[in-house]
Amino acid sequence: MTSAPQSPRSEPTDPKDRPARLTVGVVGAGRVGPALAASLQLAGHRPVAVSGVSDASVRRAATLLPDVPLVPPAEVLARAELVLLTVPDDILPGLVEGFVETGSIRPGQLLVHTSGRYGAKVLDPALRAGALPLALHPAMTFTGTAVDVQRLAGCSFGVTAPEELRLAAEALVIEMGGEPEWIAEEMRPLYHAALALGANHLVTLVAQAMDLLRDAGVTAPDRMLGPLLGAALDNALRSGDAALTGPVARGDAGTVAAHVAELREHAPQTVAGYLAMARATADRALAHGLLKPELAEDLLDVLATGAEESR
Template identity: 60%
Template structure:
């Protein structure tokens, strides 16, 4: 485990994440022996990012390598590991690392029974499946890692070879860790697209240009200052402004109202807790949100009954 010589590596699942991690390990001096990928896109990624890797079925990729990186959708991970173990593709002197954020070591139980060492190795980054990912990895990415004590040094070495930093995540906290990342990144995509749609509704011809400096400043300030970065009508307790927002959204884009209400209420709670908004100043705002929530729920219920 303390050996620093190059490893033979197999990539089971050459999707965006697996191909990029394989390419980064190759750049660090490791040998990418083989990779599996069923789709045309996966095979293209193997050709472009993993040119030394042979394209093989998953069980052949796993059987011939010291480090097996399994990068498949979350729901496919557990049955795939079971299939690989049953096929005799996993055994002693191997380390099997999956890249799922939601799963921990439990998903690798069949590999452990077969004698392999388990790692949960999740990069906290979004991937494109192109060489752009390598630049982002080299800039420094955190990896949520769950590992047995005897594999922690090995995991630290691999993450360092990938240009990253280790964040140790307890097994029982993997889902919470992944929920936080999905909430912050995936929902951010939805939120920004919603904002661009509503700007188009308001007559803005280039929403991305308008939002670019605002969103970058908001994100930078939040990462540095936390709740102290909060600005806007909710943090000021401007109930009248929020009421007008909800009225216009209800008229032009009612599908955006539930998300606005939920985020405005959560923003108000955080603003009060952080001392940015006095409870007395929040009362009228909270009344507006509660009234609109009831009205929206009533309207949604009436629509469901009408279409039943």
Template identity: 55%
Template sequence: MSDPATRPGRLGVGVVGAGRVGAVLGKALRGAGHPVVAVSAISEASRERAATLLPGVPVLDIPEVVRRAELVLLAVPDDALAGLVQGLADVGAWQAGQIVVHTSGRFGVGVLAPARAAGAIPLALHPAMTFTGTSLDLSRLVGCSFAVTAPNPVLPIGQALVVEIGGEPVVLDEDARGLYHAALAHGANHLVVLVAQAAQALAAAGVTDPGRMLAPLLEAALDGALRAESPTDPATGSRGPGAISALTGPVRRGDAGTVREHGAALAGFAARTGAVDVVEGYRALARSAAGRALAAGLISASAAQDVLDGINEGSVTLYGDVERQSGQQEDEE
């Protein structure tokens, strides 16, 4: 097999931000034969990460990283991106023909307008993946979807870069980035919150290893939901029930009595621990489950109404118990 570094079109990469994403993508590009010529790293953790994942690469200030690079990889927090791009434009750092890639899910290429005005080629490449900032992430990039947004003439450059590091490019319109990123955050970040809430309740119930109990259940549920997702029918434009068809449990059965019991049990848990967010999360998701199950024809309208009534009844119990608990605490103080 040929050395990746001997492939045509290799680019000197400058990594701005050796965080969890930047250092890993820099290493992935290096593995595809693109030499990493410089990296910026401010915190001690970033410097250690750069030393581990990009050994031998000089750690320089940002303008010098940009000056040395043919491809600049901007892996900085979303809120810092616009100011950084404009600041580099103000000092004349951007170069004509230079490829500028950012990894933000929130933004398209509009945020790179100051670099584009200087003749740079703008690309937005966002991996739909969570990162640990270690070499373990490299295998996760294989088959990982990347949202690619770019002007049409240079779109193939972004797609090729993604393919080179093992990812799958998904072209995304500029005005769709906000919804796209919100969907990913809602799915991934809130899944973490949901697991944390469930684990806390299990621990309070006396389960010594909540993670071990939850793992097979949640893995099966996630797998079922992803497998059940229905594509759009090209002839009619309609979709099947999709992921909600994998729903199990009391809402799917229309078992309002169990939902009420859940509300009472969680109300007691919240009163003891103050974890009201667990109950609020349960109620919100149970309502959504009932509505989606009804729309998909999985339960009848009367069953859905019974479930919703059970949820609402539980909310009265919840807040009454929490208020009483708070009052007792104030009396004790």
């Protein structure tokens, strides 16, 4: 059986001074896999194989894992003691079943997937074949460049694994510079939804805001939004709903109505999102005593009318 990785705290700090550790393979050279393998290499492990199909995948692998051979997925499993399955969520279950059916999985092999949606149970077919299943999801957005390796320092990982593998899973995360956060199997979908709500929707909101500022004549919307959004994010992380500001939290129904009218004229595709977020903001502001009930009625009427007109 493959020995579990030990916490780096008890070993020499320079990777080159450590004994040879696990051989690492990557199935799916998207934005995540090569970065994690490069981080494990810094911790003293040895990437030995990577698979990728697209030209972009090949370039990423060459950049982050130079001199590591590009081979078919089954060959990655044949060469590596620790295999990173960094493929899209919808592909993962079928990929695991395919590896089992073809006898590609070896007993004692550490099999790690990085899907936020799934816990360890998606690897049950591999577990029955003798593999050691770990779900290690980095709560980070990836670019596919070397900067990703740096961003892993201090990054939280959603960790799910059988109890007997918990220490091994947490040790791997620590070796990559991350912070392990244990997520129960049944909570993985909710955990992933929370991250998508925050990170993915944030990108959409920021992109829409920049488009609207350009339409309003702002020449450098990124420079205008940077300090504002940075402060808003910092305040929200520190204070939660108490950080809410703006016309919705103040109950300024007239301003919100003017916003809706302008958006409907200049960017109708943004109206539904604006109304939905304004309603969610109003509900939270009311619940936390920021929005006065006597002002909320007119505001909610404006939002309801806007929603009706958008149908």
